[in-house]
Amino acid sequence: MSLTHFDKAGQAHMVDVSDKADTDRIAVASCVIRMLPDTLHLIESGTAKKGDVLGIARLAGIMGAKKTSDLIPLCHPLPITKVTVDLTPDATLPGVRIEATVKTTGKTGVEMEALTAASTAALTVYDMCKAVDRGMEISDLKVVLKDGGKSGRYEAKL
Amino acid sequence: MSLTHFDKAGQAHMVDVSDKADTDRIAVASCVIRMLPDTLHLIESGTAKKGDVLGIARLAGIMGAKKTSDLIPLCHPLPITKVTVDLTPDATLPGVRIEATVKTTGKTGVEMEALTAASTAALTVYDMCKAVDRGMEISDLKVVLKDGGKSGRYEAKL
Amino acid sequence: MSLTHFDKAGQAHMVDVSDKADTDRIAVASCVIRMLPDTLHLIESGTAKKGDVLGIARLAGIMGAKKTSDLIPLCHPLPITKVTVDLTPDATLPGVRIEATVKTTGKTGVEMEALTAASTAALTVYDMCKAVDRGMEISDLKVVLKDGGKSGRYEAKL
Amino acid sequence: MSLTHFDKAGQAHMVDVSDKADTDRIAVASCVIRMLPDTLHLIESGTAKKGDVLGIARLAGIMGAKKTSDLIPLCHPLPITKVTVDLTPDATLPGVRIEATVKTTGKTGVEMEALTAASTAALTVYDMCKAVDRGMEISDLKVVLKDGGKSGRYEAKL
Amino acid sequence: MSLTHFDKAGQAHMVDVSDKADTDRIAVASCVIRMLPDTLHLIESGTAKKGDVLGIARLAGIMGAKKTSDLIPLCHPLPITKVTVDLTPDATLPGVRIEATVKTTGKTGVEMEALTAASTAALTVYDMCKAVDRGMEISDLKVVLKDGGKSGRYEAKL
Amino acid sequence: MSLTHFDKAGQAHMVDVSDKADTDRIAVASCVIRMLPDTLHLIESGTAKKGDVLGIARLAGIMGAKKTSDLIPLCHPLPITKVTVDLTPDATLPGVRIEATVKTTGKTGVEMEALTAASTAALTVYDMCKAVDRGMEISDLKVVLKDGGKSGRYEAKL
Numbered sequence: 043m044s045l046t047h048f049d050k051a052g053q054a055h056m057v058d059v060s061d062k063a064d065t066d067r068i069a070v071a072s073c074v075i076r077m078l079p080d081t082l083h084l085i086e087s088g089t090a091k092k093g094d095v096l097g098i099a100r101l102a103g104i105m106g107a108k109k110t111s112d113l114i115p116l117c118h119p120l121p122i123t124k125v126t127v128d129l130t131p132d133a134t135l136p137g138v139r140i141e142a143t144v145k146t147t148g149k150t151g152v153e154m155e156a157l158t159a160a161s162t163a164a165l166t167v168y169d170m171c172k173a174v175d176r177g178m179e180i181s182d183l184k185v186v187l188k189d190g191g192k193s194g195r196y197e198a199k200l
Numbered sequence: 201m202s203l204t205h206f207d208k209a210g211q212a213h214m215v216d217v218s219d220k221a222d223t224d225r226i227a228v229a230s231c232v233i234r235m236l237p238d239t240l241h242l243i244e245s246g247t248a249k250k251g252d253v254l255g256i257a258r259l260a261g262i263m264g265a266k267k268t269s270d271l272i273p274l275c276h277p278l279p280i281t282k283v284t285v286d287l288t289p290d291a292t293l294p295g296v297r298i299e300a301t302v303k304t305t306g307k308t309g310v311e312m313e314a315l316t317a318a319s320t321a322a323l324t325v326y327d328m329c330k331a332v333d334r335g336m337e338i339s340d341l342k343v344v345l346k347d348g349g350k351s352g353r354y355e356a357k358l
Numbered sequence: 359m360s361l362t363h364f365d366k367a368g369q370a371h372m373v374d375v376s377d378k379a380d381t382d383r384i385a386v387a388s389c390v391i392r393m394l395p396d397t398l399h400l401i402e403s404g405t406a407k408k409g410d411v412l413g414i415a416r417l418a419g420i421m422g423a424k425k426t427s428d429l430i431p432l433c434h435p436l437p438i439t440k441v442t443v444d445l446t447p448d449a450t451l452p453g454v455r456i457e458a459t460v461k462t463t464g465k466t467g468v469e470m471e472a473l474t475a476a477s478t479a480a481l482t483v484y485d486m487c488k489a490v491d492r493g494m495e496i497s498d499l500k501v502v503l504k505d506g507g508k509s510g511r512y513e514a515k516l
Numbered sequence: 517m518s519l520t521h522f523d524k525a526g527q528a529h530m531v532d533v534s535d536k537a538d539t540d541r542i543a544v545a546s547c548v549i550r551m552l553p554d555t556l557h558l559i560e561s562g563t564a565k566k567g568d569v570l571g572i573a574r575l576a577g578i579m580g581a582k583k584t585s586d587l588i589p590l591c592h593p594l595p596i597t598k599v600t601v602d603l604t605p606d607a608t609l610p611g612v613r614i615e616a617t618v619k620t621t622g623k624t625g626v627e628m629e630a631l632t633a634a635s636t637a638a639l640t641v642y643d644m645c646k647a648v649d650r651g652m653e654i655s656d657l658k659v660v661l662k663d664g665g666k667s668g669r670y671e672a673k674l
Numbered sequence: 675m676s677l678t679h680f681d682k683a684g685q686a687h688m689v690d691v692s693d694k695a696d697t698d699r700i701a702v703a704s705c706v707i708r709m710l711p712d713t714l715h716l717i718e719s720g721t722a723k724k725g726d727v728l729g730i731a732r733l734a735g736i737m738g739a740k741k742t743s744d745l746i747p748l749c750h751p752l753p754i755t756k757v758t759v760d761l762t763p764d765a766t767l768p769g770v771r772i773e774a775t776v777k778t779t780g781k782t783g784v785e786m787e788a789l790t791a792a793s794t795a796a797l798t799v800y801d802m803c804k805a806v807d808r809g810m811e812i813s814d815l816k817v818v819l820k821d822g823g824k825s826g827r828y829e830a831k832l
Numbered sequence: 833m834s835l836t837h838f839d840k841a842g843q844a845h846m847v848d849v850s851d852k853a854d855t856d857r858i859a860v861a862s863c864v865i866r867m868l869p870d871t872l873h874l875i876e877s878g879t880a881k882k883g884d885v886l887g888i889a890r891l892a893g894i895m896g897a898k899k900t901s902d903l904i905p906l907c908h909p910l911p912i913t914k915v916t917v918d919l920t921p922d923a924t925l926p927g928v929r930i931e932a933t934v935k936t937t938g939k940t941g942v943e944m945e946a947l948t949a950a951s952t953a954a955l956t957v958y959d960m961c962k963a964v965d966r967g968m969e970i971s972d973l974k975v976v977l978k979d980g981g982k983s984g985r986y987e988a989k990l
Contacts, residue, residue, distance in 0.1 A: 044242070044332075045242060045253065045328055045329060045331065045332065046331045047256075047327070047328045047331075049758070052252070053729075053732060053758075053760070054252070054256055054729070054732060054733060054736070055736070055756075055757065055758040055759075056736050056739075056754070056756055056757040056758070057756070058755065058756035058777060059755045059756065060698060060755040060756055060777045060778075060779060066534060073338075084202070084203060094210070094212070094410065094413055095203065097410055097413055097414075097527075097528070098205075098212055098273055098274070098413075098417060100527060100528060101273065101414060101417055101528060101589050102271070102272065102273050104528070104529070104530050104589060104590065105271075105273075105421075105589050106271055107530075108585055108586065108593055109267070109270070109271065109586075111740055112267070112740065112741075113260070113263075113264055113267065113271075113320055113323070114260065114320075114323060114324055114327045115256055115259065115260050115263075115324060115733050115736060115737055116256070116327060116328065116736065117327060118753070118754065118755065119740055119753055119754060120753065121592070121593055121594065121595065121622070121753065122530070122592065122593060123532065123533045123534040123592065123623060124529075124530055124531070124532035124533065124534055125529065125530040126523070126527075126529040126530070127529075128527070145532060145534045146534075147534060148753070149755060153326075153330060153334075154323065154326070154327050154330075157323055157326060158323060161319050161323060161338075162271055162272075164341075165271070165272060165312065165315055165316060165319060166272055166273060168311075168312070168315060169205070169272050169274060169275060169312050170203055170205045170274065171203060172311060172312075172343075173203065173204045173205075174202075174203065176311075176343055176346065176354050176356075177342070177343075177356060177357075178342065179340055179341060179342040180231075180319075180338075180339075180341035180342070181338075181339035181340060181341070182337060182339055183322075183337060183338035183339070183341075184335070184336065184337040184338070185330075185334055185335075188334065196334050198334075198335060199335075207442070211413075211416060211442075211444070212413070212416060212417060212420070213420070213440075213441065213442040213443075214420050214423075214438070214440055214441040214442070215440070216439065216440035216461060217439045217440065218382055218439040218440055218461045218462075218463060224850060252726065252729055255726055255729055255730075255843075255844070256729075256733060258843060258844060259730060259733055259844060259905050262844070262845070262846050262905060262906065263737075263905055265846075266901055266902065266909055267902075269424055270424065270425075273417050273420060273421050274420065276437070276438065276439065277424055277437055277438060278437065279437065279908070279909055279910065279911065279938070279939075280846070280908065280909060281848065281849045281850040281908065281939060282845075282846055282847070282848035282849065282850055283845065283846040284839070284843075284845040284846070285845075286843070303848060303850045304850075305850060306437070307437075307439060360558070360648075361558060361569065361644055361645060361647065361648065362647045363572075363643070363644045363647075365916070368568070369887075369890060369916075369918070370568070370572055370887070370890060370891060370894070371894070371914075371915065371916040371917075372894050372897075372912070372914055372915040372916070373914070374913065374914035374935060375913045375914065376856055376913040376914055376935045376936075376937060389654075400518070400519060410526070410528070411519065414521075414528055414589055414590070417589065418587070418588065418589050421587075421589075422587055425583070425586070425587065427898055428583070428895075428898065428899075429576070429579075429580055429583065429587075429636055429639070430576065430636075430639055430640055430643045431572055431575065431576050431579075431640060431891050431894060431895050432572070432643060432644065432894065433643060434911070434912065434913065435898055435911055435912060436911065437911065464911070465911075465913060469642075469646060469650075470639065470642070470643050470646075473639055473642060474639060477635050477639060477654075478587055478588075480657075481587070481588060481628065481631055481632060481635060482588055482589060484627075484628070484631060485521070485588050485590060485591060485628050486519055486521045486590065487519060488627060488628075488659075489519065489520045489521075490518075490519065492627075492659055492662065492670050492672075493658070493659075493672060493673075494658065495656055495657060495658040496547075496635075496654075496655075496657035496658070497654075497655035497656055497657070498653055498655055499638075499653065499654040499655070499657075500651070500652065500653040500654070501646075501650055501651075504650065512650050514650075514651060515651075540692060568884065568887055571685075571686070571884055571887055571888075572887075572891060574685060574686060575686060575747050575888060575891055578686070578687070578688050578747060578748065579747055579895075581688075582743055582744065582751055583744075595750070595751055595752065595753065595780070595781075596688070596750065596751060597690065597691045597692040597750065597781060598687075598688055598689070598690035598691065598692055599687065599688040600681070600685075600687040600688070601687075602685070619690060619692045620692075621692060676874070676964075677874060677885065677960055677961060677963065677964065678963045679888075679959075679960045679963075684884070686884070686888055705970075716834070716835060726842070726844070727835065730837075730844055730905055730906070733905070734903070734904065734905050737903075737905075738903055741899070741902070741903065744899070745892070745895075745896055745899065745903075745952055745955070746892060746952075746955060746956055746959045747888055747891065747892050747895075747956060748888070748959060748960065749959060785958075785962060785966075786955065786958070786959050786962075789955055789958060790955060793951050793955060793970075794903055794904075796973075797903070797904060797944065797947055797948060797951060798904055798905060800943075800944070800947060801837070801904050801906060801907060801944050802835055802837045802906065803835060804943060804944075804975075805835065805836045805837075806834075806835065808943075808975055808978065808986050808988075809974070809975075809988060809989075810974065811972055811973060811974040812863075812951075812970075812971075812973035812974070813970075813971035813972055813973070814969060814971055815954075815969060815970035815971070815973075816967070816968065816969040816970070817962075817966055817967075820966065828966050830966075830967060831967075
């Protein structure tokens with residue numbers, strides 16, 4: 043077992059994917075951001091009329107997906123063909139559940155794009171609410187589903 | 201209690217900080233990435249000779265801090281004066297503990313820069329190890345310390 | 359009368375502002391985007407419940423302001439301290455009026471930032487509505503107000 | 517009639533183009549920038565020997581086309597295969613006429629790239645001449661031609 | 675003989691590659707950075723335990739390759755499929771030999787990506803060692819090999 | 833003697849410059865690009881009427897200076913206040929001599945910005961002429977002058 047991002051001498055490189063086929067690929071990542079109940083109330087009321095925290099976080103997540111190969115050093119640039127980011131308030135956390143889905147037709151998978159989208163959306167929620175709640179925490183950021191490509195389908199165990 | 205990133209009509213804006221003083225500011229953020237014990241062993245052996253996962257993640261985190269205002273829609277651009285990112289293997293997780301410290305002399309705080317540094321470092325660990333462990337999870341991303349500026353010192357409760 | 363972005367030999371350069379004082383500066387730019395009446399109806403209904411074209415365009419404008427020195431070759435990078443972008447539906451156009459306000463404390467003015475914010479917001483409206491109306495036009499993009507700095511206050515004649 | 521950039525719940529997303537064919541696509545966009553007659557004289561003399569405003573604006577437009585998916589939130593990244601930007605002084609405006617042509621082989625059109633190229637070129641003319649003429653205005657920014665892809669050929673009515 | 679980046683009127687443009695086939699392409703570029711013997715000793719000892727100058731420069735080179743079309747005005751954006759950057763200490767210089775290899779499947783070559791990777795790696799070595807040796811020089815930056823595409827194989831004469 | 837970009841444990845970090853004074857700083861860097869005599873003739877004739885290689889390279893160098901902290905991992909972002917890039921054809925090389933000057937008022941020097949400007953200008957010359965001359969070489973990239981800041985004035989020996 044070894045890490046593909048290193049050659050035999052242990053030097054980092056961007057893995058050669060030249061000979062891989064262009065296939066349809068999808069990845070889904072998710073996370074949660076936990077906050078005070080009052081902060082969640084502010085977000086939920088805001089969506090209706092005072093300021094759309096979730097709409098802005100959704101957009102930041104979508105744009106974040108496009109910056110993935112710029113942020114993650116050994117990530118290949120990919121022509122993303124779809125990004126959605128869903129943010130769902132959940133009083134049981136209390137907080138917001140975030141799920142990002144990314145698709146491409148390309149030579150490598152889009153897990154990193156989905157993770158970056160979810161993470162950027164969560165960070166944007168933090169930014170917009172930090173004036174009233176500094177103790178928010180982002181957790182459970184992980185890949186939920188990955189399909190397409192040679193390594194086959196992966197689904198996280200629930 | 202209201203969110204400062206919205207005006208009275210609920211429209212998003214970049215908050216006016218023109219009249220704030222330039223003060224020395226610091227923020228510390230942390231997170232963990234949990235993984236299989238074997239993955240952590242690979243990382244730890246790699247640091248010594250086979251490929252430096254933690255060194256690459258550290259660098260990605262430092263560079264990520266510089267991209268914060270590009271990633272987070274309403275974040276002010278800031279002349280960062282220091283970034284450190286520490287990554288510590290921890291067999292009790294098992295996984296890696298990440299802590300990022302950012303300083304500036306400016307009109308707004310650097311929490312978002314510290315959070316973005318920690319988050320980008322964690323995502324980079326995921327990217328480098330995902331070929332052997334897809335189930336890794338990033339959690340507990342939060343602000344640990346913030347100081348400087350009008351709102352005073354904040355320390356997360358442990 | 360000569361153009362400051364060229365030296366005596368006619369070579370382009372980024373003008374030396376090292377000896378200028380850091381002063382508070384503001385600029386306001388505006389434009390309109392004209393469209394079919396039905397397109398405007400879609401936007402107005404969307405703002406309420408079906409999809410927030412204006413909210414997304416506002417955010418794109420704010421983020422666009424931060425990219426100004428990357429887009430405009432001889433523009434100085436500046437630490438922006440405020441950006442607002444207002445988008446007002448106007449049935450008499452029919453279309454949307456856009457006004458962007460940018461502030462900084464720095465050595466050069468922020469007209470280009472305000473123009474870029476307004477322009478990016480208008481382009482984003484085009485992008486979001488182009489599937490139903492390809493004939494939209496963006497016009498009257500100009501500086502409305504500029505103040506701060508040695509050259510004094512400028513207001514566009516109405 | 518609805519806006520494709522929103523799902524049924526009115527949430528913004530980057531439209532799924534995964535199943536679209538890669539076809540040859542072209543788009544042409546144009547705009548004008550109006551100015552004082554003296555400003556136009558400066559530009560025209562400059563092209564010859566004192567400083568090449570139009571050459572710099574052309575380059576800024578070409579580079580701007582490459583930044584489109586970074587500027588426009590829901591725009592897909594595309595491998596552009598050609599960009600030209602033509603800037604023609606026109607004493608009847610007085611000012612400069614700008615036309616940008618962009619081509620790609622891809623799954624979505626390049627209207628936004630052509631509009632962004634024309635707009636960035638016009639903004640750069642403004643930047644380079646603003647020291648002598650703050651009242652310049654950019655107008656008539658629109659798509660002139662679009663072809664390739666499922667929705668067929670579009671030509672603006674003159 | 676003429677330069678392809680200009681049209682018949684001498685205006686710069688991004689060359690139309692729409693009709694070129696997508697073929698496998700490779701380019702290798704190299705350079706050296708010369709320094710004081712003591713600086714090279716510091717780098718060599720650092721790689722082992724005190725700070726990994728070469729590892730950081732390698733990563734900067736890889737990331738630099740991804741920024742090529744953003745840096746070089748008329749360069750086409752390309753989906754890079756592989757990047758490696760090798761840095762070899764050489765006491766006979768004294769200094770470091772740098773070689774970058776880039777691959778893609780696309781319509782244009784990747785010489786500029788390989789040159790940018792090598793150059794960025796060298797600049798990063800300079801940055802990390804400049805506190806102890808300001809007189810370092812980067813030289814012999816050139817394309818060593820280029821293959822794929824219509825113009826055939828090119829190898830630099832040694 | 834040790835490298836400031838590493839802490840005591842040998843971990844890379846962005847050096848803390850918070851306590852440094854904002855002072856006026858300048859750096860000058862230079863390099864050459866050598867080519868076939870015919871290539872130089874093409875460039876020289878082009879400047880006059882067929883296509884302005886040097887003008888485009890100059891602009892690329894200026895814009896490259898603004899991207900320095902994005903390219904060089906541990907470089908601080910700085911508000912550049914001046915950039916000039918001079919390109920002088922020299923038949924004795926044969927080739928082009930490039931010199932870049934950058935100024936700022938800030939806490940760290942601008943050597944890296946000057947080197948990046950010179951390097952990017954040279955790479956752009958390569959890009960524009962590579963169709964007729966693949967054997968061009970960039971050499972002698974170095975800091976010529978640095979002043980301002982605590983470490984005092986540095987001038988390269990000639």
